[in-house]
Amino acid sequence: MIFGASPLASVSLASVSLAGEKLAGATPAPAPSPVGRASADIRRGGWRPSTGSALYPMVNEAEADANTSYIRTNTLSTCEIALGTMTVPGNRMRYKAASSLGNGLVFELLSDGVLVASWAHSLTATDDIYSHTLTPAQMAMMTGGYLTARMTATQ
Amino acid sequence: MIDVSVSWLQLDTAPEAPAVQGTSGGGSGFSGGGYGGYEHSRKQQRQREAQEEFVLLAILQLEEV
Numbered sequence: 241m242i243f244g245a246s247p248l249a250s251v252s253l254a255s256v257s258l259a260g261e262k263l264a265g266a267t268p269a270p271a272p273s274p275v276g277r278a279s280a281d282i283r284r285g286g287w288r289p290s291t292g293s294a295l296y297p298m299v300n301e302a303e304a305d306a307n308t309s310y311i312r313t314n315t316l317s318t319c320e321i322a323l324g325t326m327t328v329p330g331n332r333m334r335y336k337a338a339s340s341l342g343n344g345l346v347f348e349l350l351s352d353g354v355l356v357a358s359w360a361h362s363l364t365a366t367d368d369i370y371s372h373t374l375t376p377a378q379m380a381m382m383t384g385g386y387l388t389a390r391m392t393a394t395q
Numbered sequence: 396m397i398d399v400s401v402s403w404l405q406l407d408t409a410p411e412a413p414a415v416q417g418t419s420g421g422g423s424g425f426s427g428g429g430y431g432g433y434e435h436s437r438k439q440q441r442q443r444e445a446q447e448e449f450v451l452l453a454i455l456q457l458e459e460v
């Protein structure tokens with residue numbers, strides 16, 4: 241990722257004013273999907289999109305791209321993005337993250353607001369894909385649930 | 396100073412590990428998982444049964460001699 245291309249100057253007033261507010265219900269729930277991808281912002285916190293005002297379009301590509309879009313924070317902040325419901329609970333959670341300053345990320349997967357799994361990483365300046373396999377018990381927790389991904393920047 | 400970015404996330408189903416074709420005698424070099432491991436165990440069991448049948452047949456032939 242090119243960190244020099246900071247989105248700071250292009251942060252819209254809407255995204256600033258919505259920081260920290262619960263946004264659930266702002267977007268209609270999508271139909272169940274075989275793949276859980278970002279479909280709506282639940283909570284933006286201090287996270288900002290590389291373009292526009294919504295976070296989820298920055299991270300919902302079918303395949304990880306060359307970081308042409310991303311979300312970013314300069315504070316110890318939490319955002320939450322909806323993955324929607326899945327026809328069959330997935331068993332592999334993947335995400336691509338980086339930190340030019342060696343900060344950390346706590347990534348949490350929730351179903352109907354209940355924590356299913358949590359992973360903590362010390363990030364590097366290189367965009368790495370982190371992949372986790374869910375246990376059958378964790379998958380059972382997700383059946384029929386509305387899934388969200390909660391991300392918190394840490395020191 | 397904090398700088399954290401996320402550029403992609405996805406929850407999906409990992410492709411099943413391909414079934415590993417074990418060598419005769421089985422058990423060597425296998426590191427698969429999921430259904431691949433299940434199929435491998437089934438194959439090992441069939442190989443053991445075949446070996447047991449062969450030994451039994453050999454014993455019977457010896458007794459006949």
